[in-house]
Amino acid sequence: MDAILHNFFNIGVFQEVLPYLLQGLLTTVGLSALVIPLGLAGGLFVALAGTQTENRLIRVLIAVYVDVFRAMPPLVLLIFIYFGFPFLGIELPKLLAVALGFLLNNASYYGEIFRAGLLAVPQGQMEAARSTGLTRLQALTYVVVPQATRNVLPDLIGNSIEVVKLTTLASVVALPELLRVARDAQSLLYNPSPIVLAALIYLALLWPLVRLLSRLEHKNMVGRH
Amino acid sequence: MRALPPLVVIIIFFFAFPLIGLAMSAFTATWLSLSLVLAAYAEECIWGGILSLPRGQAEAARSTGLTWWQTMLYVILPQAFRIAVPPLTNRVIAISKNVALGSVVALSEVLNNAHSATSNAGNPTPLTMAAAAYLVIFIPVILAARRLEARWQWKI
Numbered sequence: 001m002d003a004i005l006h007n008f009f010n011i012g013v014f015q016e017v018l019p020y021l022l023q024g025l026l027t028t029v030g031l032s033a034l035v036i037p038l039g040l041a042g043g044l045f046v047a048l049a050g051t052q053t054e055n056r057l058i059r060v061l062i063a064v065y066v067d068v069f070r071a072m073p074p075l076v077l078l079i080f081i082y083f084g085f086p087f088l089g090i091e092l093p094k095l096l097a098v099a100l101g102f103l104l105n106n107a108s109y110y111g112e113i114f115r116a117g118l119l120a121v122p123q124g125q126m127e128a129a130r131s132t133g134l135t136r137l138q139a140l141t142y143v144v145v146p147q148a149t150r151n152v153l154p155d156l157i158g159n160s161i162e163v164v165k166l167t168t169l170a171s172v173v174a175l176p177e178l179l180r181v182a183r184d185a186q187s188l189l190y191n192p193s194p195i196v197l198a199a200l201i202y203l204a205l206l207w208p209l210v211r212l213l214s215r216l217e218h219k220n221m222v223g224r225h
Numbered sequence: 226m227r228a229l230p231p232l233v234v235i236i237i238f239f240f241a242f243p244l245i246g247l248a249m250s251a252f253t254a255t256w257l258s259l260s261l262v263l264a265a266y267a268e269e270c271i272w273g274g275i276l277s278l279p280r281g282q283a284e285a286a287r288s289t290g291l292t293w294w295q296t297m298l299y300v301i302l303p304q305a306f307r308i309a310v311p312p313l314t315n316r317v318i319a320i321s322k323n324v325a326l327g328s329v330v331a332l333s334e335v336l337n338n339a340h341s342a343t344s345n346a347g348n349p350t351p352l353t354m355a356a357a358a359y360l361v362i363f364i365p366v367i368l369a370a371r372r373l374e375a376r377w378q379w380k381i
Contacts, residue, residue, distance in 0.1 A: 007244040070318075071363035073325035076336050076356050083340065084349035162319075165230035172329060179233055183240075192241030199233050206228035214269065218276055 006191075013193040017185040021194065024181030025201055031095075031177055032164045035102040039163060040156070042103055043110020048140070050111065051118045062111075069108035075169050077101045082173045094175045106163055113155045117148035154216040161209050165202075178202070226265035231323050234258040239330040255327035263320045270312040274305030310377045314370035322363065335359065 050062035069077070078101040085092060092100065121144050129139035149156070171180035182198035226234075239254035249257070278301060286296040328337035339355030 003245045008241065067364060067367060068360060071322075071360050071367055072356060073322035073336070073359055075325040075328065076359055079336065079340060080349075080352050080356055083343065084352045087349045161228075165232075168230040168232040169326075171232070179230070179236070183236065186240065192237070192244055195233070195237055195241055199229055199237060202230055202233060203228050210228045217273060 008193060008196045010191055010193040013185075013189055013191050014197055016189070017182070017194045017197065020181050020185055021178060021198060021201060024176060024178035024198070025205075027175070027181075028164070028167050028177040031098065031167045031170060031175070035099055035106065035167070036160050036163055038099065038103045039106025039110050042107030043112075044114050044145070046107050046111030047114030047118055048145075050115055052140070066108045066111055069105055070112070072105070074101065074105045074166055075172065077105055078169055078173065094170075094173050097173060098170045098175055102163070102166070105166075106159075109159050109162075110156070113152050113159060114148060116155070117150075117152035118144065120151045121147045154213060157209065157213050157216070161206055161213065164206060226262050227269065229262075231258060231262050231320075232326050232329060234262060235326055235330055251327060251330045251332035254330055255324065255332050259320050259323055259326075262323075263316060266316045266320075267313060270309040270316065271302075271305055273312070274307075274309035275301060277308055278304055307377050311374045314373060318363065318366055318370060321366070322359070325359070 046062055046066065050059055050066075053059065078098065081092065081101050082094070082097040085097075125143055125147065126139055129143040130136065134142065167177055168179040170177050171183065174180060176184075178198050178201060179195075182194040185194035186192050235255055235258040238249060238258050239251060242249065242254075282300055282304065283296055286300040287293070291299065324334055325336045327334050328340065331337060335355045335358050339351040342351035343349050
């Protein structure tokens with residue numbers, strides 16, 4: 001018991017590393033605030049390109065893009081961008097490499113979610129909007145996309161939670177986000193309490209969102225009958 | 226478990242547990258963490274499936290004289306599983322991709338080996354090969370999952 005307290009819940013260590021971890025938390029939150037809107041925008045674009053065009057070639061290209069990036073583990077993508085691109089003479093700063101990797105990965109996930117949402121909006125909505133004199137773009141912006149977003153809101157929230165958790169991958173390329181800071185503190189102090197504290201911070205950050213998500217999902221499901 | 230990043234769980238198992246005398250190999254740490262995470266998600270999917278069944282199913286089954294366990298086993302779970310198949314396949318794919326996280330604790334899976342090979346060879350071709358390997362493994366899985374979902378779709 002003492003060993004557990006000393007190693008996992010060492011109050012002295014907690015106090016010592018808390019400022020650093022909060023710094024790391026700030027980076028994690030900032031990174032999420034950067035990559036989630038980027039991913040949402042990219043995903044919406046992918047979904048619109050995939051559903052609103054009759055062009056077979058574009059549709060096939062979009063399907064290939066989505067499948068490839070859904071099949072590729074984000075860590076592989078990130079390492080490929082960060083450690084592979086420099087060989088081509090393209091040396092990206094850490095933040096940019098991470099943002100690019102996440103954009104490519106998330107756009108495919110969000111794209112798939114938005115696609116499901118767009119397909120669930122009845123065709124008549126678009127036709128009715130067009131017949132009132134809205135242009136196609138206006139009809140999409142004001143009529144179809146808002147309904148599609150609403151259809152898949154729980155999935156969007158769920159994926160965003162996944163994205164926040166994925167930001168831990170940035171630790172691999174030494175971007176000083178929460179997990180990285182905690183690991184550095186752990187090796188300096190030779191005590192794993194900082195990682196436990198980081199885990200607690202992640203819990204505090206994400207648990208309310210996970211609960212909210214569960215409620216949204218179950219409300220939808222139970223309401224069906 | 227649903228709120229914790231899997232990488233954090235793996236790192237706690239691999240780097241923190243040895244200090245309280247619970248050392249485990251990189252393989253065990255990765256395996257154990259990913260299983261625990263998947264279990265949490267699977268619970269959520271199946272629970273969602275059970276909740277979405279009409280209450281009448283359970284009541285009807287009980288009234289025919291089945292015990293609670295028999296009701297669960299023969300009536301509720303088979304239906305709930307079908308409803309839970311699409312989210313479950315998504316989860317299974319997501320978790321299998323997380324095997325790449327094992328490279329962080331030096332598990333010698335494809336990514337880690339490719340990364341070392343890249344440093345040794347001074348050339349990123351091994352990384353490209355690793356990426357291709359993951360695609361070769363997972364694209365069929367994704368396609369199979371789509372077919373499974375289509376076949377098992379609950380038709381009412």
